[in-house]
Amino acid sequence: MNENPLMILLYVGVAAYVGQIYWGDYKAVKSGEANAGAMPGAVAAPLGAFIIGTLGALLLLGVETGGEIALGLVDEQSEMVWFFVFAAIAAGVVEEVIFRGYFVIDNKGRSLLIASAVGFSLIFAIIHGHLWSREDGFEWTLTGKAFFSTAILFANSLWFYAVRFGPWNPKRSLFPCMLAHAASNLGVFFVKWAQGYVIF
Numbered sequence: 001m002n003e004n005p006l007m008i009l010l011y012v013g014v015a016a017y018v019g020q021i022y023w024g025d026y027k028a029v030k031s032g033e034a035n036a037g038a039m040p041g042a043v044a045a046p047l048g049a050f051i052i053g054t055l056g057a058l059l060l061l062g063v064e065t066g067g068e069i070a071l072g073l074v075d076e077q078s079e080m081v082w083f084f085v086f087a088a089i090a091a092g093v094v095e096e097v098i099f100r101g102y103f104v105i106d107n108k109g110r111s112l113l114i115a116s117a118v119g120f121s122l123i124f125a126i127i128h129g130h131l132w133s134r135e136d137g138f139e140w141t142l143t144g145k146a147f148f149s150t151a152i153l154f155a156n157s158l159w160f161y162a163v164r165f166g167p168w169n170p171k172r173s174l175f176p177c178m179l180a181h182a183a184s185n186l187g188v189f190f191v192k193w194a195q196g197y198v199i200f
Contacts, residue, residue: 003080008087015090018097022174040101041164041174049173053163053180060159061187064152068145076145077197085189092182099124099157100164100177113165121157125150156184 025042028034068074103123105116130149133141160177163169169176192198 003084005083008083011087011094012090015093019093022093022097026175039097039174040106041172041177043171043173045169045171045173045176049163049166049169049176050179052166052168053160053176054183056159056163057156057180057184058187060152060156061184061191063155064149065191067148067152071144071148073145073148074195076143077192077195079197079199080189080192081199085186088185088189089182091185092178092180095124096160096174096177096181100160101174104161104164106165106172117158117161117165121154121161124157125153128153156181 022039022042025034025038026044028038029043068077099120103116103120105112128150130146130153131141133139160181163177163180164172164174189198
């Protein structure tokens, strides 16, 4: 994502707007006035779904951090300006509504649900731009770090789908996914900070 402060502010604004609509849909469902056009997964979830989702996301972050250290990839970290953390947290709302909310084939059988989760997770990982760059025109960046980061994003996406469709989330709420995603992104920020890759 662009680290232009105005673009980040715009993205956070979009996330706040989407979150407001989502919260409105949740309150409507809670009061028994849900409408057919409500956003997917705007329902309550048990506390366990939030705990499982967040702990799993942080475990994957630990695997990512440990893997980068073991593979000698820490020096290839990208830098992040400090205010990008707001966009990273906002992504927990926007990307979850798009991917775990709309980009999934639900209610057509377990096989299609799993296949769609795998397919859309691959797209989710690739669009994050570790395998390619547009800085000097489009070019592939097929490095060990790029493949490792893309694989972690793929695993994260699969986990977020599992958080939504796992047995611990019987109503298939998106709220635990949003929290897990935001916790993962916030964790990345703190890891980068500890490693000296956050610019203040």
